[in-house]
Amino acid sequence: MSTAAILFYIIAAFILGTGILAVTTRKIFRSAIWLLFSLIGIAALYFWMEVEFIAAVQIIVYVGGIVVLIIFSIFLTQKSGSEMAKPLQGRTMISLLAVLFGLTLTSTLIFQNEFNSMSLRPFQLNVADIGTQMLSTTEHGYILPFEVVSILLLAAMIGAIVIAIKVKAADEKTLN
Amino acid sequence: MNEIPLTHILFVSTALFFIGMFGLFTRRNMITMLMSIELILNSVNINFVAFNKYLFPEKLDGIFFAIFIITIAAAEAAVAIAIIINLYRSHHSIDVEDAGEMKF
Numbered sequence: 007m008s009t010a011a012i013l014f015y016i017i018a019a020f021i022l023g024t025g026i027l028a029v030t031t032r033k034i035f036r037s038a039i040w041l042l043f044s045l046i047g048i049a050a051l052y053f054w055m056e057v058e059f060i061a062a063v064q065i066i067v068y069v070g071g072i073v074v075l076i077i078f079s080i081f082l083t084q085k086s087g088s089e090m091a092k093p094l095q096g097r098t099m100i101s102l103l104a105v106l107f108g109l110t111l112t113s114t115l116i117f118q119n120e121f122n123s124m125s126l127r128p129f130q131l132n133v134a135d136i137g138t139q140m141l142s143t144t145e146h147g148y149i150l151p152f153e154v155v156s157i158l159l160l161a162a163m164i165g166a167i168v169i170a171i172k173v174k175a176a177d178e179k180t181l182n
Numbered sequence: 183m184n185e186i187p188l189t190h191i192l193f194v195s196t197a198l199f200f201i202g203m204f205g206l207f208t209r210r211n212m213i214t215m216l217m218s219i220e221l222i223l224n225s226v227n228i229n230f231v232a233f234n235k236y237l238f239p240e241k242l243d244g245i246f247f248a249i250f251i252i253t254i255a256a257a258e259a260a261v262a263i264a265i266i267i268n269l270y271r272s273h274h275s276i277d278v279e280d281a282g283e284m285k286f
Contacts, residue, residue: 014186018194029205041217072259079263083270093208101207109200116192129239155253162257166264
């Protein structure tokens with residue numbers, strides 16, 4: 007085994023281990039921190055696959071944005087030191103069975119499938135190519151999804167403000 | 183680099199997907215359910231990038247799908263957290279069992 011292969015298995019074990027801890031630990035703040043480590047591990051996997059741009063986006067958006075947002079909302083709504091209630095025994099068993107069944111089924115399918123064109127063609131990711139194709143109006147251009155996503159982000163921003171805004175008592179009367 | 187077959191990367195993303203599913207099934211706290219959804223979306227992203235790199239190295243479509251999924255996940259997290267904060271104001275709890283008014 008070469009260094010790259012060993013590195014891949016270390017990254018994979020890191021992602022899965024921290025992911026399991028994130029969904030099973032009973033302190034909610036620790037859960038957020040384990041999620042943070044799992045997301046960093048996924049960014050490392052992207053670096054290993056030599057897709058540096060996606061890895062950078064992953065770190066900026068997930069680690070720098072979403073996890074910070076989640077931690078903020080934990081501080082706003084929870085006593086972060088206290089433990090959450092234990093999930094019901096029966097529910098845990100049933101979901102464990104369902105998850106193990108799904109995992110076995112899917113991995114059987116994956117390992118039996120022959121991915122025919124295991125090409126050895128080199129894959130190099132050029133950020134300039136991404137930018138050109140993202141804003142291209144010709145065939146295989148992504149200008150329309152780009153614009154739709156920008157409208158979606160605007161709508162999500164306004165929607166989040168409208169939902170979370172505090173309505174004063176006097177305004178509430180006029181609204182009703 | 184090329185000695186790792188595609189199936190191993192796919193197995194990692196499958197396992198991550200089902201870890202997220204397990205969290206979604208067992209947790210009753212809205213913030214932890216949101217974290218599980220983030221894990222699921224990330225596992226899908228790994229699949230897109232790996233397929234792009236291993237099977238279609240001359241194209242970029244998997245990369246674009248990954249970028250758009252990350253964008254939509256960010257928007258979804260922002261709206262979900264706004265809803266959670268609003269729910270906490272009215273119910274003083276973010277447990278899904280306590281918010282059953284619209285169930286029936």
